[in-house]
Amino acid sequence: NAGVTQTPKFRVLKTGQSMTLLCAQDMNHEYMYWYRQDPGMGLRLIHYSVGEGTTAKGEVPDGYNVSRLKKQNFLLGLESAAPSQTSVYFCASSAAYWNTEAFFGQGTRLTVV
Amino acid sequence: AQTVTQSQPEMSVQEAETVTLSCTYDTSESDYYLFWYKQPPSRQMILVIRQEAYKQQNATENRFSVNFQKAAKSFSLKISDSQLGDAAMYFCAYRSSAGNNRKLIWGLGTSLAVNP
Numbered sequence A: 001n002a003g004v005t006q007t008p009k010f011r012v013l014k015t016g017q018s019m020t021l022l023c024a025q026d027m028n029h030e031y032m033y034w035y036r037q038d039p040g041m042g043l044r045l046i047h048y049s050v051g052e053g054t055t056a057k058g059e060v061p062d063g064y065n066v067s068r069l070k071k072q073n074f075l076l077g078l079e080s081a082a083p084s085q086t087s088v089y090f091c092a093s094s095a096a097y098w099n100t101e102a103f104f105g106q107g108t109r110l111t112v113v
Numbered sequence B: 001a002q003t004v005t006q007s008q009p010e011m012s013v014q015e016a017e018t019v020t021l022s023c024t025y026d027t028s029e030s031d032y033y034l035f036w037y038k039q040p041p042s043r044q045m046i047l048v049i050r051q052e053a054y055k056q057q058n059a060t061e062n063r064f065s066v067n068f069q070k071a072a073k074s075f076s077l078k079i080s081d082s083q084l085g086d087a088a089m090y091f092c093a094y095r096s097s098a099g100n101n102r103k104l105i106w107g108l109g110t111s112l113a114v115n116p
Helices: none
Strands: A004-007 A010-013 A019-025 A031-038 A042-049 A064-067 A073-078 A087-094 A108-112 B003-005 B010-014 B019-021 B024-026 B032-039 B046-052 B064-069 B074-079 B088-096 B104-106 B110-115
Touching: A004 A087, A019 A031, A019 A087, A019 A108, A031 A073, A042 A064, A042 A073, A042 B104, A073 A087, B003 B088, B003 B104, B010 B019, B019 B110, B024 B074, B032 B064, B032 B074, B046 B064, B046 B074, B074 B088
Parallel strands: A010 A108, B010 B110
Antiparallel strands: A004 A019, A019 A073, A031 A042, A031 A087, A064 A073, A087 A108, B003 B024, B019 B074, B032 B046, B032 B088, B064 B074, B088 B104, B088 B110
C-alpha cells in the first residue's frame, strides 16, 4: 500500500547540473501534480497532468519540465539547476472526481549550490 | 480567481486545550470542496478533514472539527484535547468543482505549537 512515492528524498546539485525527480503512484489516479514548498510561500504548483500523455503549466513552471508517459509516473526535470530552485518538492495525485483529496509523496529536499 | 487566506502564521496551545485555526477564501462558485492538511516535521502532507460546500453540516473527524460558514467564506479548524502530536503546519486548501484540472488552491499555512 505504497500510495505516492518520490525518488530521491534528498539531493544536492551544483549550479548548472540536471536531474530528474520521479513520482510514482499505485492508486490508478488520473491527476498528478508537482509542487514546490518554500518558507513563507506555502505550496506552489509547478506543473500538473490530467492524464497519461498530458501535461500543463502551473504557477511557477519556468526552469522545469515534466513528462507523463505512463499513468502511474510523473517526472519532474531540472535541465540546468539554479540556486533559486533550492526547495522541497512534493508530488501529489488525485482521482478524477473533484470531491476527492490529493495524496502526497514524502517530499524531496533539493539543494542547489 | 480563487484565493485562500490563513491569517495566523503561528499559533500555540496547551496540551489538552482547544485551539481554532482560521481560514477564509474568496470564490464566486457555489460548489467546491475545502480541505485541511497537516504537515508534521516529517514533511508528509496528511489530510485532516474535508468539507463539501453544499453540505450545511460541519465535518468532524474525532478531535478535529470545522466551522464552515459558507456565506462568510470561512472554514476554521477546531482541534479539541490537543496532543503533542498535533504540533505541525496546517494548510487550508480549496478545490473548485469546475474545470478539469482539479487544482488545489492553498493558504500559506499556520504553524501550531503544542505546549506540554
